[in-house]
Structure formats: C-alpha cells, structure tokens
Amino acid sequence: MSAPTTWAQRRRDRIDDTAGRSLTADALRRLRRSPTAIVGAVIIGIFVLVSVFAPLLAPHDPAQAFPQLLDQLRPGSIPGPQPGFPLGSDQNGRDEFSRMILASRQTLLVGVLATVFGLAAGVVVGVLAGAFGGWVDTVLMRVTDVLLSIPSLLLAISVAALAARPSQTTVIIAVALVNVPIFARLLRGSMLAQRESDHVLAATALGVKRRAVVLRHMLPNAIGPVIVQATLTLATAILDAAALSFLGLGDADPARAEWGLMLASAQPYLDVRPGLAVYPAIAIIVVALGFTLLGESLREALDPKGRR
Amino acid sequence: MTPLLSVQDLTVRFVRKGEADIVAVDGVSFDVGPGEIVGLVGESGCGKSVTSLAIMGLLPGRTPRVGGSVLFDDGAAAPTDLLTLSDAALRERRGRDIGMVFQDPLSSLNPVVPVGVQITEALTRHRGMGKDEARTEAVTLLERVGIPDPARRVTAYPHQMSGGMRQRALIAIALACRPRLLIADEPTTALDVTIQAQILELLRELVAETGTALIMITHDLGVVAGLCDRVNVLYGGRVVERADRHALFASPRHPYTSGLIGSIPRLDSDPADELPAITGSVSDNLPWDHACAFAPRCPRAIETCTTTTPVAESGADRLLRCHNPVGAAR
Numbered sequence: 001m002s003a004p005t006t007w008a009q010r011r012r013d014r015i016d017d018t019a020g021r022s023l024t025a026d027a028l029r030r031l032r033r034s035p036t037a038i039v040g041a042v043i044i045g046i047f048v049l050v051s052v053f054a055p056l057l058a059p060h061d062p063a064q065a066f067p068q069l070l071d072q073l074r075p076g077s078i079p080g081p082q083p084g085f086p087l088g089s090d091q092n093g094r095d096e097f098s099r100m101i102l103a104s105r106q107t108l109l110v111g112v113l114a115t116v117f118g119l120a121a122g123v124v125v126g127v128l129a130g131a132f133g134g135w136v137d138t139v140l141m142r143v144t145d146v147l148l149s150i151p152s153l154l155l156a157i158s159v160a161a162l163a164a165r166p167s168q169t170t171v172i173i174a175v176a177l178v179n180v181p182i183f184a185r186l187l188r189g190s191m192l193a194q195r196e197s198d199h200v201l202a203a204t205a206l207g208v209k210r211r212a213v214v215l216r217h218m219l220p221n222a223i224g225p226v227i228v229q230a231t232l233t234l235a236t237a238i239l240d241a242a243a244l245s246f247l248g249l250g251d252a253d254p255a256r257a258e259w260g261l262m263l264a265s266a267q268p269y270l271d272v273r274p275g276l277a278v279y280p281a282i283a284i285i286v287v288a289l290g291f292t293l294l295g296e297s298l299r300e301a302l303d304p305k306g307r308r
Numbered sequence: 309m310t311p312l313l314s315v316q317d318l319t320v321r322f323v324r325k326g327e328a329d330i331v332a333v334d335g336v337s338f339d340v341g342p343g344e345i346v347g348l349v350g351e352s353g354c355g356k357s358v359t360s361l362a363i364m365g366l367l368p369g370r371t372p373r374v375g376g377s378v379l380f381d382d383g384a385a386a387p388t389d390l391l392t393l394s395d396a397a398l399r400e401r402r403g404r405d406i407g408m409v410f411q412d413p414l415s416s417l418n419p420v421v422p423v424g425v426q427i428t429e430a431l432t433r434h435r436g437m438g439k440d441e442a443r444t445e446a447v448t449l450l451e452r453v454g455i456p457d458p459a460r461r462v463t464a465y466p467h468q469m470s471g472g473m474r475q476r477a478l479i480a481i482a483l484a485c486r487p488r489l490l491i492a493d494e495p496t497t498a499l500d501v502t503i504q505a506q507i508l509e510l511l512r513e514l515v516a517e518t519g520t521a522l523i524m525i526t527h528d529l530g531v532v533a534g535l536c537d538r539v540n541v542l543y544g545g546r547v548v549e550r551a552d553r554h555a556l557f558a559s560p561r562h563p564y565t566s567g568l569i570g571s572i573p574r575l576d577s578d579p580a581d582e583l584p585a586i587t588g589s590v591s592d593n594l595p596w597d598h599a600c601a602f603a604p605r606c607p608r609a610i611e612t613c614t615t616t617t618p619v620a621e622s623g624a625d626r627l628l629r630c631h632n633p634v635g636a637a638r
Binding site for chain 2: 196197198199201202203204205206207208209210212216217220221
C-alpha cells in the first residue's frame with residue numbers, strides 16, 4: 001500500500017510550492033487569470049505597438065496635403081474614404097488615417113511622461129511628508145490641499161495658459177502638476193499607516209538606519225495604491241492632454257497630429273463629416289478604457305486581501 | 309556581580325493637552341544579571357510593554373516623558389544610561405546590544421521582504437558582514453531556531469510561513485547579532501499552545517547557549533513558571549512584588565500575585581468549583597500617590613490601603629509593596 005498523503009503533507013507541499021516566489025510574480029500570475037486585465041493589456045499593447053511603429057504603419061506623410069484630395073475639397077464637402085485613403089481626407093486635404101496613427105505617438109508620449117513626472121514628484125513629496133511628519137508634513141499637505149481644491153482641468157488650463165507659447169512640454173508639465181498632489185496625498189496616507197506598523201517598529205528595534213527604514217520597510221509596503229493610481233492616471237492624463245489641445249493650449253504646430261487637436265479642429269465640420277471628430281474621440285476613449293481596465297485589475301491583483 | 313541592565317525608578321508619563329497625564333510606568337526598578345531570565349508579569353495596562361519600549365527608546369512621538377535611568381553595562385568603566393543617549397547612538401545599540409522579539413510574528417515581519425533579507429539586514433548593519441557571508445549566516449541562524457529546510461526558507465516571504473515558523477524567524481532576527489540582552493514582549497501570545505511550548509523551549513535553549521540575558525514580558529504565569537529565574541509582578545505601573553520563581557509560586561505575598569496564581573485553572577481542582585478571579589478591572593485603580601492602586605480590587609484591603617501609599621520593602625527573599633500581605637496577621 002502506498003503511503004497515505006496526509007493533509008499536513010499536502011499543505012506543506014503547497015507552502016513549498018509558493019516559497020521563494022516573489023510578490024511581483026504572484027501579482028502577475030493573478031493578473032493573467034483576470035479577463036479584464038487581458039482586455040486592458042491587449043488594448044494597451046496594440047496602442048503601444050501602433051505608436052512605436054507609426055512611421056512604418058502610416059501610408060502617407062501626415063503633414064502632406066494631397067492634390068487629388070484637395071481637388072474634391074469644397075465648402076460643405078470633405079472627401080470620404082477612397083482607395084489609398086481608408087479614412088478619407090481631413091479638412092486640409094491630408095490623409096486622416098496616417099494622422100490618426102501618428103497621433104498615437106503624441107498621446108502615448110504625453111500620457112506617459114506626464115504620469116511619470118507627476119508620479120516622481122508625488123512620491124518625493126509623499127515620502128517626505130509621511131516619513132517625517134511634523135511641520136514638514138503640515139507644510140507639504142497644506143500646499144497639497146490648495147492644489148487639490150482646484151478642479152484638475154482648471155488647474156491644468158491655468159498652468160498651460162501661463163506658458164508664453166503653448167507647446168507639448170507645457171501640456172506635459174501642466175498634466176503632471178495636476179497629478180502631483182494626488183500621488184503625494186495617497187502615498188503620505190499609506191506611509192503614515194506604515195509608520196505605526198509593527199514591522200517598522202521591529203526594524204527600528206533592530207537598529208536599522210532611518211533612511212533604510214523609510215526606503216526599504218515603509219515605501220515598498222506603501223507604494224501599491226500609488227502604482228495602481230499611476231495606471232489610472234495614464235488614462236486621465238491622456239484625456240486631460242486631449243482636453244488641453246482641444247482648448248487650443250496644446251502643441252501649436254499644426255503639422256503635428258494629435259487626437260485632442262484633431263477633435264477640436266473637426267468641430268466646424270461636424271455636420272459635413274462627423275467621422276473627423278468620431279475617429280479621434282473613439283481612439284481617446286478606447287485607450288483610456290484600456291488603461292483603466294488594466295489599472296483596476298492591477299489594484300485587485302495587488303490587494304493583499306486577495307492574497308491567500 | 310554587576311547587573312547587565314539596571315532599570316532605576318523608570319517613569320513614563322504620557323502628556324495630554326488639557327487632560328491629566330497618564331502615568332503608564334510609575335517608578336519601576338529592577339535588575340537583570342548577565343544570562344539571567346527575568347519576568348515582567350501583569351495584566352493589560354500595567355505598563356509591561358511601555359517599560360520595554362522605554363528601555364529600547366522606542367516610545368512613539370514626543371508626548372511621553374521618560375524619567376529615571378536605564379543603566380546598561382556595555383563593558384565600559386561605568387554603565388551607560390540608555391535614556392540619555394542620542395538617537396544615532398541608540399540605533400547603534402539596538403539590535404547589536406539589545407534584541408527584541410515582538411508579540412505578533414506576522415505583523416512584525418516586513419511582508420514584502422523575504423525573511424532571509426530581514427536577517428542579513430541586521431548582520432550587515434551591525435556585524436559588518438558582506439552579502440554572501442551574511443546569507444550563509446542567515447541560513448545557519450534559521451537552522452538554529454529550528455526552521456526546516458533553511459536554505460530554501462531564506463527566500464520565503466512571511467506570508468508563506470506558518471505562525472510558529474514566523475516567530476522562530478523573528479527570534480533568529482533578534483539573535484542575529486548576538487545581543488547581550490533580549491527583550492521578549494509576549495512572544496507566545498499569538499501562537500497556539502503546542503507551538504507556545506516549543507518557542508519557550510527554544511528561547512530557553514538559546515539564552516543558555518549564548519549567555520544572553522532575557523526579559524520576558526507576559527501576562528501568562530504559566531510562561532513565567534517554566535522559564536524565569538526571577539519575576540517582577542507589575543501593577544498600575546509599579547513593581548508590587550519581586551521574588552525568585554520558586555519563592556513566588558510557593559508563597560505569594562502580595563494579594564495581587566496570590567490572586568493571579570489562584571486564578572490559574574488546576575488539573576486537580578474539582579470541576580464544580582468556580583475558578584477564583586480577581587474582581588473588578590484596571591479601570592478601578594486608585595492613584596498611587598495617596599493609596600494602594602490595587603486596594604479597590606483587593607480582598608485583603610484594610611483602611612490604610614486607601615489612605616497611605618505602600619512602600620516597597622525588601623525582605624530576605626523578595627521585594628513587596630503591601631500594607632497587608634498574604635500570611636500577615638490581620
């Protein structure tokens with residue numbers, strides 16, 4: 001007779017199974033099992049691929065006006081899809097399809113950079129406030145309160161409008177700045193919770209240096225919600241950047257394709273060719289949705305309550 | 309013999325705005341000799357944990373006012389008063405001279421760092437080891453505290469271990485730098501009974517082996533009975549009775565000690581008998597400055613107890629703070 005497998009043995013095997021597996025791997029494994037995450041990841045994957053290979057994918061130069069399209073362009077009529085131009089022409093006789101593809105680069109660039117800068121600054125502020133407390137905390141959080149009290153789009157508009165000449169850089173700075181207080185407040189809160197935790201006390205009791213306590217024991221445990229927020233911020237950053245462009249505070253270069261700007265300039269032609277507004281609008285929505293889906297599943301995957 | 313640690317008249321006062329201060333520890337004095345196991349016993353709120361945190365300089369925030377002295381013999385000509393040390397100097401000693409084991413092993417381990425790394429952290433910090441050397445030492449330590457398959461467990465995260473294993477890991481961390489004093493704050497409270505016995509046995513072995521002195525903080529007299537050389541019974545932030553383990557259990561003199569011992573269920577007692585209990589709760593305490601704090605709950609309270617502070621008297625085999633101790637004529 002074979003040796004019976006006891007419950008204890010099986011449990012031991014199961015523990016051994018996960019022993020040594022990193023928390024990141026654990027979270028990734030849970031992400032792979034979530035359909036929401038997969039949909040989000042596929043959308044973002046396509047979006048990233050398209051923007052990386054945009055010059056290869058676009059059939060035409062997005063800045064070039066084509067005579068055969070210009071010929072068909074007259075008041076009250078903008079040429080629609082035709083051979084060689086799958087989405088037709090824009091209001092200036094340029095290839096709408098190529099412009100859509102090239103615009104994804106701008107969107108990705110602005111979204112990612114604005115999020116990264118906002119995240120970096122927010123983490124610095126949050127760590128300082130959460131780790132030191134006292135007057136440092138008070139000063140930083142009052143400033144944060146002020147920034148948070150201004151509606152984010154209004155704040156972004158004000159910052160972008162302050163710039164002498166609107167450009168891509170000002171859009172990135174404006175959107176990043178809007179997100180700094182959000183990241184800072186979030187991180188500060190979880191840093192405070194960590195500061196009171198037993199394992200931080202235990203590390204202190206072990207004589208671990210203060211900087212190491214903050215950076216190795218508090219920050220990694222506090223950063224989870226911030227990472228999730230960053231994923232969601234990618235979506236809102238893209239929307240905010242589009243909104244700024246739409247309002248004429250974006251990149252002033254008319255040759256450069258950008259979804260928000262395309263949406264804005266399509267406005268007068270809504271009754272003539274609604275497609276010109278619909279394509280960039282759908283693109284913005286789908287990409288924002290992709291980041292949101294991934295962000296939400298990431299939050300679930302990182303949630304310690306979901307952990308066995 | 310000079311004591312390794314001498315706590316003298318330690319007071320911890322939590323200052324509150326617009327309210328009376330809370331005196332958590334009210335003039336506690338005790339000594340710990342090298343290699344000795346000393347118990348601090350009392351119920352919740354008697355000041356045991358605050359005492360240990362004050363020794364380590366780990367009391368939170370700026371509000372607590374700490375008085376008295378905590379003299380630690382570190383081999384220098386005169387012992388160092390830990391309470392007067394700067395933050396940086398204290399940090400040098402924490403972990404190296406004094407280790408600490410906490411109550412809840414899960415929450416006391418960093419959940420995102422493998423246990424091995426948490427051990428090597430102490431080794432590289434205080435013993436100046438390189439990475440590889442520290443890792444080897446971590447495996448040895450885990451093996452020493454009885455964790456099976458230590459070479460693999462070194463990379464395990466706390467949530468991948470059982471409660472007993474976590475507490476063993478925590479002990480390994482505390483002992484990593486071979487401190488001369490270990491403070492264990494209710495190290496077995498969060499564990500089930502069989503694991504409790506194993507952990508206590510492990511602690512006993514380790515201190516005997518390394519010559520580390522141990523302060524055992526507990527509310528469980530069973531733990532004290534099996535482990536401690538000497539026992540300090542705390543009530544309301546003061547030591548009310550101190551004696552050797554045998555003397556204390558054989559003939560408790562303070563009514564509180566006697567009540568604690570009396571309320572331990574015995575195997576040979578009649579199941580029909582009601583288990584004796586100490587009436588009331590800590591919230592009934594009188595202030596020490598003109599009474600005995602325990603008087604309202606004391607079965608042997610006499611009039612003096614509510615009017616005069618009992619003085620700590622050192623007898624032949626014990627220290628006692630009581631007007632009408634057990635065994636005295638009424």
